[in-house]
Amino acid sequence: MYTAHFGLREAPFGITPDTSYFFTSPHSQEALNTLLVAARTGEGFIKITGEVGTGKTLLCRKFLATLGPDFVSAYIPNPYLEPRTLMLALADELDVVLDTEVDQHQLLKSITARLMELAAGGQRVLLCLDEAQAIPQVTLEALRLLTNLETEKKKLLQIVLFGQPELNRNLQADSIRQLAQRITFHYHLGPLTRDDLDFYLAHRLRVAGFTGARLFSRTAVRRLYWASGGIPRLVNIVAHKALMLAYGEGRQQVSDAHIVAAARDTIGAKRLAWPWLTAFGMVAAAGGGLAWVLAQ
Incomplete structure (x- = not known):
């Protein structure tokens, strides 16, 4: 369209989250640093909030691309799922082989075995959930229970929530107050100055x-x-x-x-x-x- 006219290789202002266009403003760099430091601690939940269009998905993808080989990541872009479906999605991201009619007990057991296998190999597992403000409360509680999986030394799974400010209100519910207490790092992504x-x-x-x-x-x-x-x-x-x-x-x-x-x-x-x-x-x-x- 206009690329040749302005001497461009490609259109510079697409809205698809392309990590090559990640801009290290003070806000985005602080948010990325927060994520990287938190990931190294391996404890609890991490929460990143921001208004619509502030670059949460791009930040998430940049974060995942920055992690070293000692991390295994699972990314779920649409977490509006019931607990069982979310666990099936997690199992799929972690390459867990399941029977067609697997029951809840075997599903959790298989995920745990895979997490133990990765931990034994010196790898940490991160689950990143985009649009986290849409997660049903019953699924949030299931996520909290997943983070109970641990060895004597460390958690087997760390969860990162990316969501709009409504996520903060959702986390104030009494039914999931234990999850809110486990958020060890958080950052609010603001607009550009x-x-x-x-x-x-x-x-x-x-x-x-x-x-x-x-x-x-x-x-x-x-x-x-x-x-x-x-x-x-x-x-x-x-x-x-x-x-x-x-x-x-x-x-x-x-x-x-x-x-x-x-x-x-x-x-x-x-x-x-x-x-x-x-x-x-x-x-x-x-x-x-x-x-x-x-x-x-």
């Missing part, structure tokens, strides 16, 4: 192959921050549309007008007001340009 945003844009453009001068004007960056609130997913969506608009007009730089039009076309982004009367015509023209580029 205004200063971070400039570096974030430059980082993604560089990874995508951009070698030119500033592609987003300074006023465009200010408006992009205001429109997105620093939420990386919204930044990516608005920036992508703004690049499409600049391409459609044959421009080599994204202006604040492009950001205004892109934000107006994006659900969740703040609608930007233009400071002078000619804005309506410019935004309307830019919006028409975006529709034309999308149609192409």
Whole structure:
């Protein structure tokens, strides 16, 4: 689409969590450090929370990719499961061979045997659950019981929960207060700051192959921050549309007008007001340009 026009190898602002685009802002680096330190302790639960679009899934994948060979990881992206189904998913992630009609006792016994086997080989097992705010309370309790599996020296399984802030409210329920007490490390992933945003844009453009001068004007960056609130997913969506608009007009730089039009076309982004009367015509023209580029 616009990649050749701007000298890019690929589109820089996709919303698929690609670890090559992981941006080490102070927030994300602190969160990653927290995960790595916590994983080394091997105790209890780890909890990472953040609003929608702040990069929890990307952080999770970066964390898993950073772990050394002494770790075995299991990743479940959709944990809205009953306890038995979740344990079957865990068994599958750990390559546990099960009979078709395995009962609950044999299921837990097989998982335990596999965890003991890995521990004997000097490997630690981490279970990462994305979208953890969706886990039913009865399944959370089952997870707590799984962490009871241990040798004389250490736990056989460590669990990392990645979820939206609703997860904190779910963990306040009396029925699972024992689980909440086992959360030994936690971190809340916030949005990008205004200063971070400039570096974030430059980082993604560089990874995508951009070698030119500033592609987003300074006023465009200010408006992009205001429109997105620093939420990386919204930044990516608005920036992508703004690049499409600049391409459609044959421009080599994204202006604040492009950001205004892109934000107006994006659900969740703040609608930007233009400071002078000619804005309506410019935004309307830019919006028409975006529709034309999308149609192409």
